[in-house]
Amino acid sequence: MRATEIDFRHELISLGGVVERNVYLVRRYIWWDVAFFLWTVANTLTIVFIAKGIEAGGGTIDVNRVTTQLLIGAVIWAYLGIIFEVLTETVAWERWEGTIEYTFMAPLSRPVHLFGMGLFAIVFGLIRAGLLFTVVAFFFDLNMPDAHFVAAFVVLVVASVSFIGIGMMTAVLPLISPEKGTQLGFIAQGMLLVVSGVYYSVDVLPQWMQWLATISPATYALDGIRDAIIGGDGLTQMGDEIWPLVVIGAVSIPLGLWVFSLGERYAKRHGKLKRSG
Amino acid sequence: MDTHARTAPTQLPSADLTTAVEVVDLRKVFLRRDKRAGRFSRRRRPVPAIKGLTFSIARGECVAILGQNGSGKSTLVRLLSTLLLHDGGSAHVFGHDVFRESRAVRRLVNRVSVEASFFKKMSASENLSYAARFYGMAAGETKDRIPEILGRVGFPVERRSEPMEALSRGMQQKVALARALLTSPVLLLLDEPTTGLDPRSKREVQDFIREIRGSHDSTVLLCTHDLDEAEALADRVGILDRGELLALEPADVLRERFGGGTLEDAFFAATGRSFEEETPEEDEDREVFA
Ligand SMILES: Nc1ncnc2c1ncn2[C@@H]1O[C@H](COP(=O)(O)OP(=O)(O)OP(=O)(O)O)[C@@H](O)[C@H]1O
Ligand SMILES: [Mg+2]
Numbered sequence: 001m002r003a004t005e006i007d008f009r010h011e012l013i014s015l016g017g018v019v020e021r022n023v024y025l026v027r028r029y030i031w032w033d034v035a036f037f038l039w040t041v042a043n044t045l046t047i048v049f050i051a052k053g054i055e056a057g058g059g060t061i062d063v064n065r066v067t068t069q070l071l072i073g074a075v076i077w078a079y080l081g082i083i084f085e086v087l088t089e090t091v092a093w094e095r096w097e098g099t100i101e102y103t104f105m106a107p108l109s110r111p112v113h114l115f116g117m118g119l120f121a122i123v124f125g126l127i128r129a130g131l132l133f134t135v136v137a138f139f140f141d142l143n144m145p146d147a148h149f150v151a152a153f154v155v156l157v158v159a160s161v162s163f164i165g166i167g168m169m170t171a172v173l174p175l176i177s178p179e180k181g182t183q184l185g186f187i188a189q190g191m192l193l194v195v196s197g198v199y200y201s202v203d204v205l206p207q208w209m210q211w212l213a214t215i216s217p218a219t220y221a222l223d224g225i226r227d228a229i230i231g232g233d234g235l236t237q238m239g240d241e242i243w244p245l246v247v248i249g250a251v252s253i254p255l256g257l258w259v260f261s262l263g264e265r266y267a268k269r270h271g272k273l274k275r276s277g
Numbered sequence: 278m279d280t281h282a283r284t285a286p287t288q289l290p291s292a293d294l295t296t297a298v299e300v301v302d303l304r305k306v307f308l309r310r311d312k313r314a315g316r317f318s319r320r321r322r323p324v325p326a327i328k329g330l331t332f333s334i335a336r337g338e339c340v341a342i343l344g345q346n347g348s349g350k351s352t353l354v355r356l357l358s359t360l361l362l363h364d365g366g367s368a369h370v371f372g373h374d375v376f377r378e379s380r381a382v383r384r385l386v387n388r389v390s391v392e393a394s395f396f397k398k399m400s401a402s403e404n405l406s407y408a409a410r411f412y413g414m415a416a417g418e419t420k421d422r423i424p425e426i427l428g429r430v431g432f433p434v435e436r437r438s439e440p441m442e443a444l445s446r447g448m449q450q451k452v453a454l455a456r457a458l459l460t461s462p463v464l465l466l467l468d469e470p471t472t473g474l475d476p477r478s479k480r481e482v483q484d485f486i487r488e489i490r491g492s493h494d495s496t497v498l499l500c501t502h503d504l505d506e507a508e509a510l511a512d513r514v515g516i517l518d519r520g521e522l523l524a525l526e527p528a529d530v531l532r533e534r535f536g537g538g539t540l541e542d543a544f545f546a547a548t549g550r551s552f553e554e555e556t557p558e559e560d561e562d563r564e565v566f567a
Contacts (some may be wrong), residue, residue, distance in 0.1 A: 010413030017410020021396075024407070028398040028440070098394035102456070105358045106411035107383040268362045271307055271355075 014108045018116025022086070026124070037128065044074040044136050047199070065230060067140055071133065072225050073198040076218065079129040079156070080163060080189050086121035087167030088185040090114065092174040101274050110264065111257055114171070118164035122157070129156075146232025155224035155238055158245045162217035165252025166192070172263030175272060192218050217248045297464055297496035298334040298357065302366035303327055305352055326352040328520040329366065336371075336463075339490055339497040340525070341511035343504065343544060349520040350500035351390070354468045357498070358388050370464055384412070387462035391469045393449035397442040401427065401452045404441060405459055412460040419459070426455045431481050447478030454485060458493075465489075467499045471506060479506075486510055504540045514540070518548045 026033060051066040090113070094100035103113070137144070170188045174181030195209045196202065196218035202210055213219045224241035227233040267273050308321035326349045334340050344350045355361040357368060359379040368375040370382045395404045402423050409419045428434045430451040441449060450470065457465060467486070471479040483506060489495055490510075501507050507514045508528045515525035524531055524547055528540055535546035 006413075013410050013413050013415050017407045020410060021399075021403075021407035024399050024403045025396065097396050098392055099396060101355075101358075101360050101390075102388075102394060102408065103411065105360055105383055105386070105388065106408070107380055107413070108411040109380070265362065268360060271352075271361055273360055 010107075011109065011112050014106075015112050015116045015119070017108075018113055019120045022117070022120040022124070037131070040078050040128075040132060041135055044071070044078065044132060045139070047074045048136055048140065064142060068137075068142055068144060068230055069226060070199055071136055071140075071142070072222065072229060074136075075129050075133045076156075076222055076225070077189075077193055077198055078132055079125045080193065080218065081186075082125040082128055083118075083121045083160065083163045084167050084170055084185045084189050086124065087114070087117055087164065087171045088174060088182050090117045090171045092178075092182050095174060095178060095274065098274065104264075104273060110261060114164075114168050114257065114260060117171075118160075118167065121164070121167070122160045125160075126153075126156070144229055146230075148228040148232055148234050151233060151235045151238055152225045152228035154235060155221055155228065155241055155245070158242055158249070159217050159221035159224075161249035162245060162252045165249065165254075165256035166217075168253075168256030169259045172260045175263045175267045178272075192216055195219075196222055198222065215248065217245055217252070220245050220248075295336050296333055296369075297336045297338070297371060298332075298498065299369040300333065300357075300366070301331050301368075303330045303353075303356065303363060303368055304365035305349075305356060305361060306364045326520055327356065327363075330520075330522050331366075332515065332522060332525050334496055334498060336496055337490075337494065338513070339486075339499060339511045340513050340515060341499045341501055341507035342515045342517050342522075343501060343507050343540075344517035345502075347519075348517045350517060351468050352520075353517070354388060354390070354466045354498070354500060357464075358386055358466055359383055385462060386464045386466060387457040387460050388466040388468065389450075389453045389457050389470045391472050393441075393446070393453040395441045395449065395452065398440050400438045400440055401432070401444070401455075402437045404452065405456055408456050409459050414460070422459065423455075426459055427452070430455045430458070430485055447474050447481075450474060450478065450482060454482065458489065461493070463495060465495050465497045467497060467501075469501055470499070472502060483510060504544065508540050516544060516547045523547045 048067055048070045051061065051063050051070055054061055054066070055063050091100065094103055166188065170185040173184045177184075195205065195212040196216045197205065197213065198218075202213040202219060205213065220241040224233075224238050227237070227241075304325070305327040306323045306325045309324045311320045311322040330353065332340075342350055342353070352361065356363055357370065357375060359375060359382055363376060371385055373381040373385070375382050395401075405423045405427075406416070406419055409423070414422075424434050424437060427437055432448060432451045432455065436444065436448075441452070444452070454470065470486070471482050474482065486497065486499070487510060490497060497510075499507070499510060512527065513525055514528045514531055516523040516531075524534070526534065531543045531547075532538065532540055535543035
């Protein structure tokens, strides 16, 4: 085998190793994940009930439609939460366990390491989002006669590439501040969603926020998924969402890797990879 | 695939195969919050941890570095394992520049430190499996090798599926040794591998270090507080004091040069202080960095 082939094989094995480790962790912490899922369901319900609440208060809305719209928003919120959480754990969890130095001194290239985390985050997040959507949709007995789930799924997967890029930038925060870095990741999630119109159309936002919405991948993800599930648009009609997502993804991944490498350099210069005492 | 491709031989530059580690005027400075500048000041003060170290280790040699708390042992190990960036000088491992060709160096080096550091809910085999993947070892390769290597370090193999947190510190440390050996490193960095172990576990770990020196083509850098350990395992013993290497010689030469008594006397003579003694000023200065 030629040297480049061997290298490529090593990268693939390493990528598998990152995913493998996360699978072990899920297996060991499965009951916590179940509990956390229940919390997410409760949280989602509090939001999705708003539609019925408005109707009961005398408002005239299409309850089925608004409920579905709120559900989509809440599911995306939860999905992004998982993506950022998993990526932030790249550093935060390992640092807590003390394994980070062993991972960072291994011949595992950082892009492969981060892609591995991203890949796991997407698969885990999608399974969880699908479950959440199904559970809550049944709970409200929602009917979505025109829904195009495949198109919605594809848009979410394409958007995930950009989410991973942004997640890489938040992953670096615990390298700089072990105590507060993780919380800053939540700020990124909140900011991203507020400007992207999680539960509402971006048209209702002030102008400057609408400008931010155009560069946020979540805007296109939410739009596309609503069009597919409520509007019944198929894959062929998703061009307006998919193209911007591809462009944003192509920028955010290299940017994310670059930001992470800056953080890693900083940590290695100042001895922040590990903090004991 | 030729499994040896992963480890040293193909990647060693042909120039100098006899030198494993070559360190020249290596320096590392940390910035520390200046306490004298007041509690809320953000002013930082540079604290040199490694002050111009120069030494080399021959291939197959075992060198022990003795030093008190805060003398810079772990900093040296971290620099050599690409976990810290240096502030001057150079370091080469088998001809590869540690700071410029860190990828190549990482394939050649592994390390055991004071704390075992594992995912505590995961089992020994799970911890070893994923770690081996990072070195390019596929599942087929590790399936038999993990139990085998655990057995060799004296770990009760039937307990390899228990979570790490259920294991004693001595056993965890053996798993840490197994993790390092699994990747067949040509340079093994041991940072106080036996600190905190009971005498029996300590003996077992030391015996094992001796064994791998015999059976593998491994070069060992052993940092320790334990004078007997240094004397028993190492070909040469170095004394690191506040970031400076005061001597690096075979134990008997060292003993002789500094007055012929024990290694402890030699340490005293070399540093002007006893091995345990620490000045209060340093104590106040020091944070705990294992
Ligand atoms: N990450 C860090 N940030 C700031 N200062 C550090 C850091 N790591 C080490 N130091 C400082 O550098 C000096 C050397 O520390 P080092 O940990 O290398 O000593 P050591 O010989 O390993 O000590 P010990 O026997 O306690 O493990 C100490 O003054 C320590 O406080
Ligand atoms: Mg130390």
